[in-house]
Amino acid sequence: MFELIKQGTKIDFMSMTRIFFIISGLVVIFSVGTIATKGFNFGIDFAGGTIIQMKFESAPDLDDIRSTMDKLNIGEVVIQNFGSDHEVLIRVEKTERDLNTVANTIKSSMTDTFPDNKFIVERVEQVGPQVGADLKNKATYAVIYALIGVLIYVAIRFQFIFSLGAIMAIAHDVIITLGIFSITGKEISLTIIAAVLTIVGYSLNDTIVVFDRIRENMKEDKTEMKFKDIINKSLNETLSRTVLTSLTTLLAVGALYVFGGAVIHSFAFALLIGVAIGTYSSIGIASAFVYMLTKKKA
Amino acid sequence: MNLKLRWAFIAVVIIWALFSMFPLNQNLKLGLDLQGGMHVVLGVDTDKAVEAKVEAIANQLRKELAIEKVDFSYVQKISNNSVSISLKSTDAFEKAKGIIADNYQSLQDISISGENNLSYMLDKQSADRVRDYAVEQSLEVVRNRIDEFGVSEPVIQRQGKKQVVVQLPGVTDPDRAISLIGKTAQLKFYIVDDNVSAEEAESGNIPFDDKVLYQKQSDDSTGQTINRFPFVVKKDAVLTGDYLVDAEVSISSTYNLPIVQFTLDAAGAKLFEEITADNIGNRMAIVLDDNVYSAPVIKSRIPGCSAYIDGIDSMQEAKDLAIVLRAGSLPAPVKIEENRTVGPSLGQDSINSGIKAALIGLCLIVVFILVYYRMACIVANVALATNFILILGVMSQFGATLTLPGIAGIILTIGMSVDANVLIFERVREELRMGRTPMNALEYGYEKAFSTIMDANITTIIAAIVLFQFGTGPIKGFAVTLSIGILASLFTAIFVTKAVFWTILRGKDVKKLSI
Numbered sequence: 182m183f184e185l186i187k188q189g190t191k192i193d194f195m196s197m198t199r200i201f202f203i204i205s206g207l208v209v210i211f212s213v214g215t216i217a218t219k220g221f222n223f224g225i226d227f228a229g230g231t232i233i234q235m236k237f238e239s240a241p242d243l244d245d246i247r248s249t250m251d252k253l254n255i256g257e258v259v260i261q262n263f264g265s266d267h268e269v270l271i272r273v274e275k276t277e278r279d280l281n282t283v284a285n286t287i288k289s290s291m292t293d294t295f296p297d298n299k300f301i302v303e304r305v306e307q308v309g310p311q312v313g314a315d316l317k318n319k320a321t322y323a324v325i326y327a328l329i330g331v332l333i334y335v336a337i338r339f340q341f342i343f344s345l346g347a348i349m350a351i352a353h354d355v356i357i358t359l360g361i362f363s364i365t366g367k368e369i370s371l372t373i374i375a376a377v378l379t380i381v382g383y384s385l386n387d388t389i390v391v392f393d394r395i396r397e398n399m400k401e402d403k404t405e406m407k408f409k410d411i412i413n414k415s416l417n418e419t420l421s422r423t424v425l426t427s428l429t430t431l432l433a434v435g436a437l438y439v440f441g442g443a444v445i446h447s448f449a450f451a452l453l454i455g456v457a458i459g460t461y462s463s464i465g466i467a468s469a470f471v472y473m474l475t476k477k478k479a
Numbered sequence: 480m481n482l483k484l485r486w487a488f489i490a491v492v493i494i495w496a497l498f499s500m501f502p503l504n505q506n507l508k509l510g511l512d513l514q515g516g517m518h519v520v521l522g523v524d525t526d527k528a529v530e531a532k533v534e535a536i537a538n539q540l541r542k543e544l545a546i547e548k549v550d551f552s553y554v555q556k557i558s559n560n561s562v563s564i565s566l567k568s569t570d571a572f573e574k575a576k577g578i579i580a581d582n583y584q585s586l587q588d589i590s591i592s593g594e595n596n597l598s599y600m601l602d603k604q605s606a607d608r609v610r611d612y613a614v615e616q617s618l619e620v621v622r623n624r625i626d627e628f629g630v631s632e633p634v635i636q637r638q639g640k641k642q643v644v645v646q647l648p649g650v651t652d653p654d655r656a657i658s659l660i661g662k663t664a665q666l667k668f669y670i671v672d673d674n675v676s677a678e679e680a681e682s683g684n685i686p687f688d689d690k691v692l693y694q695k696q697s698d699d700s701t702g703q704t705i706n707r708f709p710f711v712v713k714k715d716a717v718l719t720g721d722y723l724v725d726a727e728v729s730i731s732s733t734y735n736l737p738i739v740q741f742t743l744d745a746a747g748a749k750l751f752e753e754i755t756a757d758n759i760g761n762r763m764a765i766v767l768d769d770n771v772y773s774a775p776v777i778k779s780r781i782p783g784c785s786a787y788i789d790g791i792d793s794m795q796e797a798k799d800l801a802i803v804l805r806a807g808s809l810p811a812p813v814k815i816e817e818n819r820t821v822g823p824s825l826g827q828d829s830i831n832s833g834i835k836a837a838l839i840g841l842c843l844i845v846v847f848i849l850v851y852y853r854m855a856c857i858v859a860n861v862a863l864a865t866n867f868i869l870i871l872g873v874m875s876q877f878g879a880t881l882t883l884p885g886i887a888g889i890i891l892t893i894g895m896s897v898d899a900n901v902l903i904f905e906r907v908r909e910e911l912r913m914g915r916t917p918m919n920a921l922e923y924g925y926e927k928a929f930s931t932i933m934d935a936n937i938t939t940i941i942a943a944i945v946l947f948q949f950g951t952g953p954i955k956g957f958a959v960t961l962s963i964g965i966l967a968s969l970f971t972a973i974f975v976t977k978a979v980f981w982t983i984l985r986g987k988d989v990k991k992l993s994i
Contacts, residue, residue, distance in 0.1 A: 265986075281815055281818075303825035305818060306819045309815070312817045334937065366990065367729075372953070378945060379891065386936070393931040426901050428847065432844050436839040436890065437836045439836075
């Protein structure tokens with residue numbers, strides 16, 4: 182029988198809680214610090230602005246585009262290749278000007294700059310300042326509602342203390358994922374928020390499987406086993422499943438990251454990080470937190 | 480459940496799914512990000528609608544006071560939502576007050592004890608009604624215009640207090656669509672005040688009942704104004720496009736340029752005749768959205784009910800102008816607050832890379848399970864395939880929209896759906912280790928894994944529901960495929976795999992389970 186985790190593996194996870202907490206604590210503090218000081222690179226969904234994606238017949242010189250855009254005087258402009266060197270993404274910061282005029286100005290100036298290099302406009306995304314602010318609000322509430330919903334469900338199905346552990350784990354995952362986005366300066370868009378909510382679901386999925394086993398072992402235990410040993414036993418019993426599921430999910434998300442195309446790239450990136458961290462947190466944070474809380478009580 | 484019955488049920492479900500999904504390209508609705516198209520959110524400037532309403536009330540009041548022979552010096556709109564009336568005597572003051580109290584219930588008295596001065600504000604309830612009506616009417620007008628424009632399966636809905644969402648799948652000329660739906664198209668006729676020169680107009684030195692309008696020349700490609708000529712006109716429009724019944728494109732005989740010829744209804748025609756009779760020798764400015772198109776001299780009384788707009792650059796513009804005039808004007812200007820347009824080629828690229836990623840992900844997982852579970856892998860892979868069919872089947876049946884994040888959702892659920900099987904298989908392995916017979920271990924494994932699977936998946940569904948609530952198009956698509964995927968994987972893990980196991984193992988004296 183092929184096994185990733187050898188049968189009868191007994192890793193004493195709960196003796197390592199201190200290490201888990203120190204590492205996670207440091208990473209979380211660092212993430213929060215970066216988010217607080219550097220902030221996020223909000224995409225146009227939240228910041229407002231215009232994105233125009235164009236595909237040229239032959240690869241255009243980005244500097245030419247840049248100097249043309251500077252002359253237009255339409256605010257801060259970011260120009261980059263997207264997917265291939267034939268494709269260019271132009272992003273303009275938010276403006277009070279008529280969105281349609283902004284888009285048309287950019288398009289016609291490109292026609293003037295590259296008279297011999299035909300292009301097609303593949304995508305135009307424009308978000309006015311008001312809509313951007315609304316979406317930011319909505320996204321924040323969405324994450325909060327998801328957390329509350331989950332807290333209630335776990336509190337009903339398990340003891341309250343487990344619910345706290347689960348929330349700690351989720352918060353940990355969300356903060357670190359967002360922290361990585363802040364550090365790398367990757368754009369936060371609507372799809373990234375969707376990814377974050379998915380991570381919430383996934384991480385919880387993992388955590389619950391472990392909790393479920395702890396609950397079962399607590400019920401079946403007749404030998405007055407220490408709570409620490411019960412948790413360890415449960416973690417080891419579910420370890421093989423935890424690793425397996427993470428692997429298959431990572432395979433799927435990895436395929437998406439590599440082959441899914443430029444549009445979905447950041448989304449897959451967020452999921453990759455989230456799945457990895459979510460797997461760790463169900464052991465290192467959720468269970469460890471439950472253990473720590475009960476230890477204090479006793 | 481009896482094994483035969485179980486298989487029958489599974490067969491029905493799968494056949495139903497296959498039946499719903501084929502032919503796939505007809506039954507599976509693609510989102511705008513995959514098939515190309517535009518999603519535009521228009522914000523209706525409802526303040527302008529209120530302002531127009533107040534303006535109209537002021538005009539009506541002026542007429543009524545004149546008819547009732549009330550001695551007033553002026554009736555004016557003083558802010559966005561209020562009018563001020565100045566009267567020449569206490570007698571007139573009382574009379575005006577009475578008329579307004581009787582006939583203008585929507586006006587709220589906000590006068591500050593000034594000498595023979597009255598101020599009124601449009602009350603909040605009426606203002607709200609005007610705002611609401613403006614949005615509703617905009618929706619209607621935009622719908623009419625889109626209908627004339629000809630797009631298949633457009634979605635036009637109201638969103639919140641003052642927004643209108645327009646979705647046009649597969650639209651090939653987004654710029655034209657935007658200019659069509661965004662144009663206010665308020666047609667107005669003014670009498671030009673030729674006593675004031677253009678220089679005086681530019682300096683702002685004009686009589687109080689006049690205003691300046693411009694004839695703008697814009698750059699064809701950018702739409703930016705490059706030149707403008709001032710016209711001084713009498714402030715009140717003498718006639719509006721409300722009387723318009725038809726508009727058509729034709730070619731002017733003199734210059735061979737496109738013009739839009741429009742016809743007024745009987746009341747409009749009568750008004751037009753009176754106005755022209757009263758203003759022979761003056762110029763009449765034909766104004767669309769505050770832009771003067773032309774200002775011909777009225778040479779004689781014009782009895783007919785037909786006139787035209789010229790000064791149009793292209794045939795295309797003339798056609799679109801005719802469309803918007805026919806479809807009616809927007810009650811208030813609209814602003815584009817959000818625009819997401821995806822060209823068909825990018826949509827196709829997204830579909831291709833999405834399918835590629837899905838297939839590769841699927842292969843990787845299949846191979847992985849094959850290596851890991853050997854015989855049981857057949858079971859797991861059957862489950863995978865069933866899942867895939869179920870997701871597409873359910874989506875087709877219920878008209879759910881597949882978006883790019885939606886494809887990602889399918890890939891993700893495929894990865895996660897293995898989880899249910901893993902949970903069961905791992906459980907069965909454990910039971911086997913504890914010395915149970917294979918059949919027994921299977922029975923226990925399924926039973927014990929069940930509550931775990933439920934708990935674990937319900938939480939993901941909670942996240943998906945929240946996503947659906949808050950998301951816009953593409954994100955909603957993701958939430959939908961994620962939820963359907965989870966439900967499908969629950970079904971396959973609990974129903975299908977068990978049936979497969981039982982069928983393989985039934986009747987055999989199984990000593991060893993390759994799991």
